Amino acid sequence: xxxxxxxxxxxxxxxxxxxxxxxxxxxxxxxxxxxxxxxxxxxxxxxxxxxxxxxxxxxxxxxxxxxxxxxxxxxxxxxxxxxxxxxxxxxxxxxxxxxxxxxxxxxxxxxxxxxxxxxxxxxxxxxxxxxxxxxxxxxxxxxxxxxxxxx
Amino acid sequence: xxxxxxxxxxxxxxxxxxxxxxxxxxxxxxxxxxxxxxxxxxxxxxxxxxxxxxxxxxxxxxxxxxxxxxxxxxxxxxxxxxxxxxxxxxxxxxxxxxxxxxxxx
Numbered sequence: 001x002x003x004x005x006x007x008x009x010x011x012x013x014x015x016x017x018x019x020x021x022x023x024x025x026x027x028x029x030x031x032x033x034x035x036x037x038x039x040x041x042x043x044x045x046x047x048x049x050x051x052x053x054x055x056x057x058x059x060x061x062x063x064x065x066x067x068x069x070x071x072x073x074x075x076x077x078x079x080x081x082x083x084x085x086x087x088x089x090x091x092x093x094x095x096x097x098x099x100x101x102x103x104x105x106x107x108x109x110x111x112x113x114x115x116x117x118x119x120x121x122x123x124x125x126x127x128x129x130x131x132x133x134x135x136x137x138x139x140x141x142x143x144x145x146x147x148x149x150x151x
Numbered sequence: 152x153x154x155x156x157x158x159x160x161x162x163x164x165x166x167x168x169x170x171x172x173x174x175x176x177x178x179x180x181x182x183x184x185x186x187x188x189x190x191x192x193x194x195x196x197x198x199x200x201x202x203x204x205x206x207x208x209x210x211x212x213x214x215x216x217x218x219x220x221x222x223x224x225x226x227x228x229x230x231x232x233x234x235x236x237x238x239x240x241x242x243x244x245x246x247x248x249x250x251x252x253x254x255x256x
Contacts, residue, residue, distance in 0.1 A: 013193055021195035056161035061154035061231060063209060067202045069188065071195030120156040126235035126243060139192050142205055144233050148155040
């Protein structure tokens with residue numbers, strides 16, 4: 001009986017994770033695309049350290065950060081993928097979302113300040129261990145994007 | 152204090168170098184936030200509590216770096232980089248470093 005309840009609980013979590021994860025991801029991608037289109041006029045480049053920018057008067061540091069979590073369904077499917085190897089596509093979208101979100105937050109901050117360009121952008125990613133207790137794989141990732149806005 | 156990730160400050164020239172300055176914070180997970188994060192690990196999505204925690208500790212790291220630079224008499228920190236590392240179970244370090252300089256236009 002106990003085992004049955006446990007199995008049932010597992011499947012409920014799996015289904016909950018699948019649907020809510022899909023829903024949140026869709027929502028997030030929609031917002032990312034919309035904001036990316038809106039902020040398209042400000043170029044982000046990851047060079048600029050060596051050049052001299054004579055037209056720029058002011059510079060300031062801008063940082064965007066986000067911590068984003070994977071859902072239960074993806075965690076299980078990634079664990080299964082670990083058995084056979086290959087591309088873990090479920091994590092790819094997680095990292096993609098995290099990086100784009102961090103970049104957008106940095107960009108939006110810079111636009112508020114009045115930047116017309118963001119130079120020398122760097123990305124830093126770190127994983128926070130999975131759920132407390134069993135540390136199996138990345139449960140969530142944190143991304144920091146930082147760069148120099150000039151105007 | 153001017154902070155940039157460039158090797159100088161646009162429109163200004165570097166007059167003096169003061170060397171490397173750094174600031175770091177180590178943060179641990181919060182039990183209340185941890186429970187929320189455990190729930191979020193099921194449904195997926197952004198962990199707002201952790202994002203705030205990360206932002207706070209990033210600010211703290213920058214503040215410590217700036218404090219060090221101010222003590223040296225610098226008015227700008229150039230070529231700033233961030234780095235993260237996990238030092239222990241459930242704790243992570245955020246580390247900011249750069250070169251303290253004096254700039255003049």
